[in-house]
Ligand SMILES: Nc1nc2c(ncn2[C@@H]2O[C@H](COP(=O)(O)OP(=O)(O)O)[C@@H](O)[C@H]2O)c(=O)[nH]1
Ligand SMILES: [Mg+2]
Ligand SMILES: [Zn+2]
């Protein structure tokens with residue numbers, strides 16, 4: 283049996299990833315594809331219940347004290363093996379980047395970034411590799427903001443990522459899900475992930491607070507520490 | 517590309533300038549892109565979240581986009597019928613031309629949204645309805661279908677609001693500059709003046725967009741969609757009537773050569789269209805051409821509406837409404 287094809291779906295918490303994935307997988311499942319989800323989160327999630335209610339097999343990984351994106355990279359190969367044991371054709375990973383700087387996107391694996399039109403027109407400028415290096419950008423919650431804001435938002439998304447098609451998808455009504463499904467159908471065979479590379483390195487800095495320090499003050503700053511510079515002290 | 521100074525590069529390619537401006541590092545005008553990237557160093561690049569080749573590829577693509585001419589104007593959209601929810605053939609071939617208004621009627625759940633979604637995604641027999649959409653009497657070229665600069669439909673509906681924290685003038689000018697229009701400020705002024713002509717309660721350019729009333733908000737949205745939106749098709753979904761001159765609004769969209777689709781049961785809008793599509797069981801069941809008698813009735817309804825608008829205006833001014841009202845004949 284072959285490995286399922288993999289699609290990584292990333293986006294900040296509550297942008298509408300689960301809603302969009304549910305809508306799109308409904309369409310693909312109706313075509314007879316066997317679809318499943320690998321959900322990554324830090325502390326807890328209720329998404330698994332949402333997927334299970336629709337009869338979609340789901341595995342959950344909670345990263346606890348680690349950045350969920352780092353945890354993702356360590357465990358995605360095992361998730362793909364899980365998907366293979368479930369007999370899946372397509373495995374979608376859902377993860378929430380918490381720092382706007384990490385990104386789970388892998389070379390040669392279809393990478394989707396979900397962003398939220400309600401988050402404000404400048405948001406696309408603030409998201410790093412997760413948006414800039416995605417293959418498909420899905421904009422949700424366009425039903426709440428004006429057409430003009432949608433156009434400005436889409437323009438800013440385009441500046442941040444001139445490679446990817448941009449699709450508006452309403453996570454509640456499913457409007458736009460057909461287009462997202464169109465792109466997911468084109469996802470390439472993933473094969474194994476061994477030896478593949480992330481599209482961009484995760485932040486390498488491990489500061490004292492990453493490894494358990496709780497005391498504040500310069501004497502506790504060991505290892506990779508970055509300090510701010512102030513205009514008035516140049 | 518690498519030879520030109522950053523100043524010259526960003527002047528010639530506004531998108532490149534806007535992209536590089538999102539990097540919080542100094543960007544001297546005189547040096548070239550390569551020299552600038554050399555000077556940044558590995559650590560800064562890692563902080564910016566892109567490798568050097570990724571930045572160069574990004575800049576090259578944005579240059580391409582800045583060079584590209586806009587898409588060919590859309591003169592006509594054609595809907596080739598598919599099948600309804602019961603699997604029956606939808607025997608329809610409907611062409612809607614620029615400057616035309618077509619209304620869509622039918623109960624909730626009848627399939628109005630699906631029709632609009634089919635148009636929006638330029639369905640090619642690959643949606644649940646099996647419909648196909650032609651642009652300018654031909655299938656859209658492959659590749660153009662999901663291209664962002666090709667967003668066919670601008671949508672206006674009840675649930676949409678301005679959420680951005682800017683004044684009317686600031687926001688409209690920002691939209692104009694994203695559309696790369698020549699004189700953004702002049703166009704912005706025109707949009708605001710047009711919006712004010714559509715609403716009974718005028719507003720100043722200095723007011724925040726989130727502070728506009730319902731009527732002012734709709735008026736600004738319609739003026740912006742008519743004059744600034746790139747999308748040739750404007751879809752109006754059940755827009756409330758309060759405070760907007762609907763007739764002028766539609767005249768404006770028609771004058772700008774938009775293809776106007778209105779999902780509505782408001783008689784003033786529904787009878788203003790040249791045709792209306794009756795949706796039943798997920799399919800277009802009938803196409804009604806607005807008759808001469810219906811047009812005459814529209815005139816009567818407009819008089820009633822004008823009478824109501826007038827009373828609303830008098831109430832706003834604090835007047836009493838105790839005179840014998842004309843039956844608006
Ligand atoms: N209005 C609106 N709400 C949405 C849309 N997409 C998602 N939501 C809502 O946003 C909230 C978060 O969605 P969810 O899919 O759980 O986000 P996730 O954390 O990214 O998986 C939920 O209440 C959804 O119903 C959309 O397109 N429009
Ligand atoms: Mg979720
Ligand atoms: Zn992180």
Ligand SMILES: [Zn+2]
Pocket residue numbers: 488489490491492493
């Ligand atoms: Zn840390």
